[in-house]
Amino acid sequence: MEENLTSPSLPSSLENLIIRLVTHADLPNVAHVARITWDATYNQTIAPENRREFLERSYRPENLADAVNAPGHWFYVAELNGQIVGFGHFLQRYHPTQGRAELVRLYVLPEYQHAGIGTAMLKTGFAALSQAGMEQCFVSVQASNSVARKFYEGHGFVFHQNHGQFLGTQIVIMAEYTRPITPADIER
Numbered sequence: 001m002e003e004n005l006t007s008p009s010l011p012s013s014l015e016n017l018i019i020r021l022v023t024h025a026d027l028p029n030v031a032h033v034a035r036i037t038w039d040a041t042y043n044q045t046i047a048p049e050n051r052r053e054f055l056e057r058s059y060r061p062e063n064l065a066d067a068v069n070a071p072g073h074w075f076y077v078a079e080l081n082g083q084i085v086g087f088g089h090f091l092q093r094y095h096p097t098q099g100r101a102e103l104v105r106l107y108v109l110p111e112y113q114h115a116g117i118g119t120a121m122l123k124t125g126f127a128a129l130s131q132a133g134m135e136q137c138f139v140s141v142q143a144s145n146s147v148a149r150k151f152y153e154g155h156g157f158v159f160h161q162n163h164g165q166f167l168g169t170q171i172v173i174m175a176e177y178t179r180p181i182t183p184a185d186i187e188r
């Protein structure tokens with residue numbers, strides 16, 4: 001497979017890391033990162049056909065296109081030495097009085113995890129949300145995904161509640177977290 005032909009190694013430095021807004025041209029690369037990272041993350045917990053069906057539907061470029069450069073969306077890619085190695089997508093959730101946003105996707109290719117790339121996307125997103133007047137950010141993570149839970153807890157997210165979510169033929173237990181967004185997030 002293509003990803004085995006290269007020999008990506010964990011970057012010793014992130015000096016060539018760029019976090020930027022996604023473009024339409026990036027969408028096939030975003031789908032590629034999603035496929036690889038989903039298979040590595042959820043192979044024990046989400047049935048292969050449910051993964052395949054969800055990825056095929058949710059990451060088809062035409063189904064992501066509305067989130068590119070759109071109001072209420074903050075959709076970033078992490079580009080390292082010219083390669084898309086991760087992405088993070090925040091969106092505004094309707095609320096009558098409060099600025100609420102949700103982090104709906106955050107994925108870093110397995111071989112690039114634990115290098116600070118997820119943190120860089122999170123901080124870029126928090127700064128933009130704060131600038132846009134958002135006051136709170138939600139994220140839902142599979143309850144059994146202890147690595148991601150630890151990551152979010154380290155970034156100030158507080159567990160709120162569990163809920164079940166249909167994913168094809170199965171129900172996945174999701175842990176919902178919230179985090180306040182403050183003016184200090186602009187400077188961090």
Ligand SMILES: CC(C)(COP(=O)(O)OP(=O)(O)OC[C@H]1O[C@@H](n2cnc3c(N)ncnc32)[C@H](O)[C@@H]1OP(=O)(O)O)[C@@H](O)C(=O)NCCC(=O)NCCS
Nearest residue numbers: 041106107108113114115116117118119141148150151154
């Ligand atoms: C979760 C994920 C996006 C994090 O991205 P990442 O690039 O690996 O994250 P970082 O390198 O910035 O940080 C991860 C590590 O730092 C820790 N960390 C980062 N910032 C921290 C902080 N401020 N305080 C405490 N711990 C922190 C995390 O617990 C984790 O620990 P480890 O690497 O020492 O084991 C990535 O691991 C991933 O794509 N996982 C698979 C997909 C997934 O689970 N996505 C979330 C779905 S909701």
